[in-house]
Amino acid sequence: xxxxxxxxxxxxxxxxxxxxxxxxxxxxxxxxxxxxxxxxxxxxxxxxxxxxxxxxxxxxxxxxxxxxxxxxxxxxxxxxxxxxxxxxxxxxxxxxxxxxxxxxxxxxxxxxxxxxxxxxxxxxxxxxxxxxxxxxxxxxxxxxxxxxxxxxxxxxxxxxxxxxxxxxxxxxxxxxxxxxxxxxxxxxxxxxxxxxxxxxxxxxxxxxxxxxxxxxxxxxxxxxxxxxxxxxxxxxxxxxxxxxxxxxxxxxxxxxxxxxxxxxxxxxxxxxxxxxxxxxxxxxxxxxxxxxxxxxxxxxxxxxxxxxxxxxxxxxxxxxxxxxxxxxxxxxxxxxxxxxxxxxxxxxxxxxxxxxxxxxxxxxxxxxxxxxxxxxxxxxxxxxxxxxxxxxxxxxxxxxxxxxxxxxxxxxxxxxxxxxxxxxxxxxxxxxxxxxxxxxxxxxxxxxxxxxxxxxxxxxxxxxxxxxxx
Ligand code: ADQ
Numbered sequence: 001x002x003x004x005x006x007x008x009x010x011x012x013x014x015x016x017x018x019x020x021x022x023x024x025x026x027x028x029x030x031x032x033x034x035x036x037x038x039x040x041x042x043x044x045x046x047x048x049x050x051x052x053x054x055x056x057x058x059x060x061x062x063x064x065x066x067x068x069x070x071x072x073x074x075x076x077x078x079x080x081x082x083x084x085x086x087x088x089x090x091x092x093x094x095x096x097x098x099x100x101x102x103x104x105x106x107x108x109x110x111x112x113x114x115x116x117x118x119x120x121x122x123x124x125x126x127x128x129x130x131x132x133x134x135x136x137x138x139x140x141x142x143x144x145x146x147x148x149x150x151x152x153x154x155x156x157x158x159x160x161x162x163x164x165x166x167x168x169x170x171x172x173x174x175x176x177x178x179x180x181x182x183x184x185x186x187x188x189x190x191x192x193x194x195x196x197x198x199x200x201x202x203x204x205x206x207x208x209x210x211x212x213x214x215x216x217x218x219x220x221x222x223x224x225x226x227x228x229x230x231x232x233x234x235x236x237x238x239x240x241x242x243x244x245x246x247x248x249x250x251x252x253x254x255x256x257x258x259x260x261x262x263x264x265x266x267x268x269x270x271x272x273x274x275x276x277x278x279x280x281x282x283x284x285x286x287x288x289x290x291x292x293x294x295x296x297x298x299x300x301x302x303x304x305x306x307x308x309x310x311x312x313x314x315x316x317x318x319x320x321x322x323x324x325x326x327x328x329x330x331x332x333x334x335x336x337x338x339x340x341x342x343x344x345x346x347x348x349x350x351x352x353x354x355x356x357x358x359x360x361x362x363x364x365x366x367x368x369x370x371x372x373x374x375x376x377x378x379x380x381x382x383x384x385x386x387x388x389x390x391x392x393x394x395x396x397x398x399x400x401x402x403x404x405x406x407x408x409x410x411x412x413x414x415x416x417x418x419x420x421x422x423x424x425x426x427x428x429x430x431x432x433x434x435x436x437x438x439x440x441x442x443x444x445x446x447x448x449x450x451x452x453x454x455x456x457x458x459x460x461x462x463x464x465x466x467x468x469x470x
Contacts, residue, residue, distance in 0.1 A: 006031075082102060129151060163199065377436070
């Protein structure tokens with residue numbers, strides 16, 4: 001079996017993969033340890049041109065090499081802050097209204113992909129398989145192919161793939177899909193995302209799609225598949241239980257004075273539906289006076305991408321809403337919304353989830369949403385909380401034990417909260433069992449192993465072949 005090469009925009013450090021990192025980093029690292037290989041990507045640092053060109057920096061941990069490069073200010077601005085996060089991210093989350101398109105940024109995006117690919121080529125061996133992650137790196141395989149790389153290359157998109165009519169808003173949409181067709185295997189979070197890609201291929205690229213998910217487009221053949229990313233539910237359950245009597249949990253319990261707790265945890269991002277969520281909670285207090293003073297919403301949302309203008313705006317909006325709602329319903333000893341702009345250790349989050357009666361997860365669009373899955377896994381099976389989940393999270397297709405809501409329907413969300421707050425124990429347990437069974441059936445290991453199995457089964461290309469296998 002050849003080595004595994006993982007490429008992602010950011011690389012978790014060896015320490016992160018063992019400590020507080022999210023499940024994804026741990027899952028990918030697990031596969032790397034098994035096969036041996038390289039994890040390659042941006043270090044997260046903005047550096048001078050000399051330092052950037054001197055990379056990659058190599059760090060060895062057993063059979064795994066962590067290879068990272070710094071980005072210059074210009075590359076960071078055009079590739080990361082620009083085209084990735086001010087064009088692709090909003091459009092792929094159906095927010096054309098927040099997207100901008102600058103030709104120079106797109107050129108920078110392609111330039112950085114080509115530069116990164118060139119750096120990686122020197123580390124490759126002939127029988128390596130290469131797994132590229134996410135929207136920052138769409139042109140990566142095309143760049144590798146143009147350097148003569150014939151290894152199997154797969155791509156997994158962590159975020160939604162938009163319907164063609166939405167994708168057309170990005171002027172170089174055809175080039176992007178052409179770049180995607182240079183992969184041997186494309187993985188999507190849900191059947192809806194895969195279908196959207198197929199729709200583009202058949203309607204806008206004069207391509208064909210077979211029943212088994214194989215695609216012909218732009219003179220290339222590739223495969224597509226649905227690989228729903230998961231968590232390791234039993235590890236989370238064990239962690240949540242182990243830390244349930246730690247100081248931070250006891251302090252929270254004491255401060256709640258018997259009030260019910262609704263928990264929400266997200267990166268501070270406009271795709272997560274935070275403002276809509278706060279308004280639904282406000283409606284609960286407005287329409288059901290009996291809950292005033294008796295239920296608290298804890299929203300944990302550390303800022304991300306804070307140098308992108310739309311992220312500054314969502315932060316302001318949310319601070320305003322939290323202040324307004326708290327001004328309206330607080331008492332001397334009661335604050336309805338506790339809004340915390342902080343990163344928390346994973347084990348702390350899981351034990352806080354376990355203490356809460358509701359996990360309120362209401363993105364406007366989300367590839368999967370691992371918080372929803374972590375919330376379920378962290379519950380006490382003897383007295384589980386209820387997951388109230390947006391129909392627009394990829395996780396909604398799997399977690400049929402959740403109370404599903406449309407995040408644009410404030411009254412609907414408010415009614416769902418009322419229902420969840422009053423749900424009897426046997427109904428909560430039934431829903432929890434259904435959700436846990438789904439998490440166990442399709443855990444993070446299944447996601448990773450099925451993607452890699454399918455990638456390994458793609459026919460090897462011959463030297464000199466262009467993009468896509470024949
Ligand atoms: P994200 O948009 O980051 O991921 P999500 O899937 O919820 O969204 O993952 C967030 C991770 O970060 C979770 O493991 C969560 O516990 C952790 N996290 C969030 N807030 C935190 C905080 N305050 N402190 C500590 N940890 C925190 C993208 C896509 C998703 C897709 C994932 C994985 O947008 O749709 O599910 O990738 O494919």
